[in-house]
Amino acid sequence: DAGITQSPRHKVTETGTPVTLRCHQTENHRYMYWYRQDPGHGLRLIHYSYGVKDTDKGEVSDGYSVSRSKTEDFLLTLESATSSQTSVYFCAISVGLAVANTGELFFGEGSRLTVL
Amino acid sequence: KNQVEQSPQSLIILEGKNCTLQCNYTVSPFSNLRWYKQDTGRGPVSLTIMTFSENTKSNGRYTATLDADTKQSSLHITASQLSDSASYICVVSAMKTSYDKVIFGPGTSLSVIP
Numbered sequence: 001d002a003g004i005t006q007s008p009r010h011k012v013t014e015t016g017t018p019v020t021l022r023c024h025q026t027e028n029h030r031y032m033y034w035y036r037q038d039p040g041h042g043l044r045l046i047h048y049s050y051g052v053k054d055t056d057k058g059e060v061s062d063g064y065s066v067s068r069s070k071t072e073d074f075l076l077t078l079e080s081a082t083s084s085q086t087s088v089y090f091c092a093i094s095v096g097l098a099v100a101n102t103g104e105l106f107f108g109e110g111s112r113l114t115v116l
Numbered sequence: 117k118n119q120v121e122q123s124p125q126s127l128i129i130l131e132g133k134n135c136t137l138q139c140n141y142t143v144s145p146f147s148n149l150r151w152y153k154q155d156t157g158r159g160p161v162s163l164t165i166m167t168f169s170e171n172t173k174s175n176g177r178y179t180a181t182l183d184a185d186t187k188q189s190s191l192h193i194t195a196s197q198l199s200d201s202a203s204y205i206c207v208v209s210a211m212k213t214s215y216d217k218v219i220f221g222p223g224t225s226l227s228v229i230p
Contacts, residue, residue: 004159042120042205042220043160090159105150105207107159 003027004108006091012114019078021111023091025071031094032074033058034066036087037110043090049074081115088112118143120208120221128227133196137224139189139206147211151180151191154203154223163191163204196228 003026013019023032031050035043035058045058047066055066063085065077078085091108120141129135141149148167152160164173164180166189173180177194193200203223210217 040222042207042222044220045218092159104162104165105160107161109159110157 004091004093004106006089006108006111008111009109010112012116013081014116015082016080019081019113019115021076021089021091021113023074023076023108025074025093027093028071029093029095030071032068033092033094033105034064034074034076035090035092035107036060037090038087046076046089078113081113083115086113086115118208118210118217118219120206120219122204122206122221122224124224125222126225126227128229129196131196131198131228131230135193135196135226137191137193137204137206137226139191139208139221141187141189141206141208141219141221143208143210143217143219145211146184146187147209149180149182149189149209150207151178151189152205152207154205156202160205193226198228198230201226201228 005024007022033048034046037043044060046060046064047055047058049055049068052068052071067075089111092105095104123138148165150165151163153163154160163178164175166173166182168184171182179192182189203225205223206221208219
């Protein structure tokens with residue numbers, strides 16, 4: 001357990017509404033990530049952060065924004081949710097260096113979002 | 117194109133039996149390969165990690181192998197238990213490049229039945 005909490009764990013919303021998912025960590029790790037997981041696809045990186053107010057896009061960032069005003073919190077926002085954003089969202093942190101340099105990834109429990 | 121493929125897509129085995137899951141990748145340049153276990157409704161949890169120089173790594177009843185020449189890995193589960201029912205995900209990382217070089221496979225869904 002790397003002290004990662006995601007909220008909400010489940011959410012149903014309507015197309016066009018804004019949605020914010022929160023990831024909270026208790027161990028002051030520098031790197032945080034948001035992934036989405038869909039059937040038939042591997043986990044795909046949406047956005048990541050390498051420090052307070054330092055964020056960058058992943059491979060599927062369109063329609064998503066993120067913010068990190070404190071080390072412990074990484075927020076993922078869907079400004080205007082669409083049905084294609086129905087998915088399970090996972091927050092992760094990497095311990096040590098970034099993942100590409102063998103740092104270990106630890107995941108939260110996931111947030112299931114349904115956009116009607 | 118960087119890709120990670122896994123086979124089979126799903127597998128059903130009897131409790132106590134062994135099984136082997138496969139992972140083929142085209143990610144380059146290779147840095148490391150990990151296997152994760154993901155229980156239903158939970159986040160993935162790391163089982164093993166192997167770098168280029170390692171060709172085998174064990175974690176209890178789980179043994180991962182890596183052939184960097186053929187770009188293949190396998191995860192062998194010995195004496196399966198009901199708690200092994202999960203999705204097993206192969207993840208390949210590229211060497212010191214941007215984050216989008218971390219490629220997740222689609223997973224193999226394993227069901228262990230009594």
